[in-house]
Amino acid sequence: xxxxxxxxxxxxxxxxxxxxxxxxxxxxxxxxxxxxxxxxxxxxxxxxxxxxxxxxxxxxxxxxxxxxxxxxxxxxxxxxxxxxxxxxxxxxxxxxxxxxxxxxxxxxxxxxxxxxxxxxxxxxxxxxxxxxxxxxxxxxxxxxxxxxxxxxxxxxxxxxxxxxxxxxxxxxxxxxxxxxxxxxxxxxxxxxxxxxxxxxxxxxxxxxxxxxxxxxxxxxxxxxxxxxxxxxxxxxxxxxxxxxxxxxxxxxxxxxxxxxxxxxxxxxxxxxxxxxxxxxxxxxxxxxxxxxxxxxxxxxxxxxxxxxxx
Numbered sequence: 001x002x003x004x005x006x007x008x009x010x011x012x013x014x015x016x017x018x019x020x021x022x023x024x025x026x027x028x029x030x031x032x033x034x035x036x037x038x039x040x041x042x043x044x045x046x047x048x049x050x051x052x053x054x055x056x057x058x059x060x061x062x063x064x065x066x067x068x069x070x071x072x073x074x075x076x077x078x079x080x081x082x083x084x085x086x087x088x089x090x091x092x093x094x095x096x097x098x099x100x101x102x103x104x105x106x107x108x109x110x111x112x113x114x115x116x117x118x119x120x121x122x123x124x125x126x127x128x129x130x131x132x133x134x135x136x137x138x139x140x141x142x143x144x145x146x147x148x149x150x151x152x153x154x155x156x157x158x159x160x161x162x163x164x165x166x167x168x169x170x171x172x173x174x175x176x177x178x179x180x181x182x183x184x185x186x187x188x189x190x191x192x193x194x195x196x197x198x199x200x201x202x203x204x205x206x207x208x209x210x211x212x213x214x215x216x217x218x219x220x221x222x223x224x225x226x227x228x229x230x231x232x233x234x235x236x237x238x239x240x241x242x243x244x245x246x247x248x249x250x251x252x253x254x255x256x257x258x259x260x261x262x263x264x265x266x267x268x269x270x271x272x273x274x275x276x277x278x279x280x281x282x283x284x285x286x287x288x289x290x291x292x293x294x295x296x297x298x299x300x301x302x303x304x305x306x307x308x309x310x
Contacts (some may be wrong), residue, residue, distance in 0.1 A: 008094040011112060011304055014039070014113040014283050016199035016276035018212040020294035022055055024201060025103035027297065028304055032099050035064040036090050039104025039113065040064075042245055044074045045281045047231055049245040053215065073231060073242040076164050090194070099308065107282040108157075114196060122175045132168045146170060151179030161244045166187050197307040199300060200289040202280070204228045209273050216269050219247070228252055230275040246271050 011034075013025045025036050026028045029117040038044070045071045055065055071077055086102070093100045140163045147166050150173045158165045172180040172225065203211075209256040214282075228251040236243055238252040247268055254264040271291050283289055292300055 002151075003151055007193060008090060008100075008197050009308060010090065010102060010194045011102050011196040011307070012039070012200065014103075014105060014107070014110060014111045014197060014198065014285075014289065016208065017053070017105050017272060017277040019201045019203060021105065021201055022053070022059065024297075024300065025101050026055070026059055027065040027100050028300070031097075032304060032308065034101050034155060035066065035093055036216060037086055037100055037102045038065060038067040039102050039106050039109045040068075041077075041082075041106040041109055042242070043068045043104075044070050044077055045242050046071065047234070048227070048248070049238075050219050050222050050227045050241065051245075051251070052218075066110075074240055077163065079108050079112040082109045083117060086113050086195075105279050106194060107279065112195065115192065115232045121154035124169060124175055127171045127174055128167055131170055132163075133166065135163055140166060143167065143170060147173075149215055151162050151181055153181035154179055159241055160245060160249050161239055162241050163210060181241075195289070196303065198286070198289045199303065200283050201294045202291050203293055205277075212272050212276060213269050214267065216247075216258050216272065222263070225251055225255070229255055229282070246275055250252075 001087075011028065013028070015021055017131070027091070028034065029036050042048060042053065043054050044067060048054070054068060059065075060068070067082070067086055078232075090100050090113075102113065104110065110270070126174050131143065138160055141288070143166050144155065144158075144160040147169055151169055154169045158169065160166075167182045172178070222258070224247065228248055231243065231248070232238065232252065232255065236245075238249065238256065243249065243252060244286065250264045250268040250271070253259040254261055292303075294300075
């Protein structure tokens with residue numbers, strides 16, 4: 001490490017939804033005089049509190065949180081925008097000599113924050129305009145089907161309603177004959193501006209799934225249905241990317257009488273469990289993650305303390 005220009009120390013707390021990242025992050029931030037930078041792709045949205053398991057007002061008062069409530073549900077946002085904004089927060093905390101704790105389960109956001117993003121390939125505004133018009137006429141799903149044929153690897157990680165990313169991927173394919181996934185695979189993630197400790201939280205899968213099911217029930221009791229109803233009333237349509245996320249699409253479907261109440265709750269719990277499994281698979285592939293159970297508080301504290309005093 002260059003003594004004249006040392007890398008900033010960053011502690012990342014990651015893992016699947018429902019495992020207890022928020023609690024651990026707040027405890028660590030309190031103990032080490034730090035602040036929290038959220039790495040959750042849903043907590044960035046205003047008015048979406050219950051369904052995103054956003055830290056409560058009391059929790060946000062106890063420890064300063066950043067990258068929460070920064071855009072409206074109908075505004076575009078992606079990993080590049082997250083990386084830029086979160087790095088600005090990291091730099092600000094570094095200047096103030098505050099330890100940053102990056103807490104969240106959106107693996108791609110964390111990867112973008114750590115290592116930067118890949119060269120997205122060439123662009124052509126005329127092609128983008130044409131694709132936008134096609135989306136308006138035929139629908140985003142039509143373009144998504146095209147993407148599934150031309151670049152199935154990218155289609156697998158892009159939401160079918162994410163018009164911006166679908167158009168961008170089709171634009172690159174039309175210009176180069178190669179999928180944007182090719183550019184992604186060529187990125188060597190050599191950008192390493194931070195000194196990172198990454199702690200992954202884990203627990204027995206059956207216990208985690210029970211926690212997820214209970215959390216869904218608690219969300220309902222806390223007024224999740226009213227939250228979704230208010231979002232629809234404000235004009236945030238059910239087909240928005242934000243409103244197609246887990247929980248919101250299920251409750252919106254019930255409100256619109258497209259599915260029954262029992263079906264909404266059953267599929268919401270099922271899809272949340274499946275999402276947790278995908279998150280664990282993502283983070284498990286990262287050899288730099290140190291895995292611990294959230295209950296091992298003293299072990300976690302010792303690891304962080306040792307990291308900070310090197």
